[in-house]
Amino acid sequence: MRWAFEEDAKIGDVKRFNVPNGYVIAQLVAKHKEGLMSVEDATASVLPAIRKEKKAEMIRDRVSATTLEDLAAAENTTVRSASAINMKNPTISGAGREPLVVGAAFGLNEGETSSLIDGNNGVYLIQVTKVTPAVELDNYQAAANRVEQQKTNVVTSKLYNALKEASDIEDNRAKTQIQ
Numbered sequence: 001m002r003w004a005f006e007e008d009a010k011i012g013d014v015k016r017f018n019v020p021n022g023y024v025i026a027q028l029v030a031k032h033k034e035g036l037m038s039v040e041d042a043t044a045s046v047l048p049a050i051r052k053e054k055k056a057e058m059i060r061d062r063v064s065a066t067t068l069e070d071l072a073a074a075e076n077t078t079v080r081s082a083s084a085i086n087m088k089n090p091t092i093s094g095a096g097r098e099p100l101v102v103g104a105a106f107g108l109n110e111g112e113t114s115s116l117i118d119g120n121n122g123v124y125l126i127q128v129t130k131v132t133p134a135v136e137l138d139n140y141q142a143a144a145n146r147v148e149q150q151k152t153n154v155v156t157s158k159l160y161n162a163l164k165e166a167s168d169i170e171d172n173r174a175k176t177q178i179q
Contacts, residue, residue, distance in 0.1 A: 002165075004028050020157060056118040063116065063123075071125050081129070096121050 003015055003026070014027045032041075065071035068079045082092045090102035098119045105126050108114060113127040137143070 004031075053118075056123050059123045060116050060118075065125075067113065068125060068127055095119070095124075098124070101126065 003009055003017075009028055011028055011031060014025060017024045017026065036042075037045075063071060063074060065074050072079045080094060082094075085092065085102055085105060087102065087106060090097060090099040092098050092101065095101075098121065101117050101119045101124050104114055104117050105128055108126070108128045110128050110131045114125060117124045117126065
């Protein structure tokens, strides 16, 4: 990212960056001045979000049902069940990744029905049919060791990258000839 903001970086420039699992070749395709983005750029980024919000609002306005069966009948669909929902992977089978909907489900008690929830891929009405608490572990040391190892790997990687960026090393291997 820093390379794109350097003064000598021009539109069309290409640069190769080494990353832990290979390399990335990046091309600078545009530079924007500080301040508000153009109307065209802003439209392209916000139009899908506005459309999704408007569709959800239209669905919420036409729906008056408070039970799953009434909603399914009114919308000419069926009630579907989702099992094995968890916070670590907030995906609903048949609907995709829905973290807001899964989070709302965890806020309900068994047998309780939510109000309409705007998700990523639709508007949902959910009812919790069964809650299965996580299994209690006798010893959490293995999980703590795993987290510690992950954190150590992240710190080591970031430290290496910071040292590499701070150093002034020029790689001339590609320019030398083998004799």
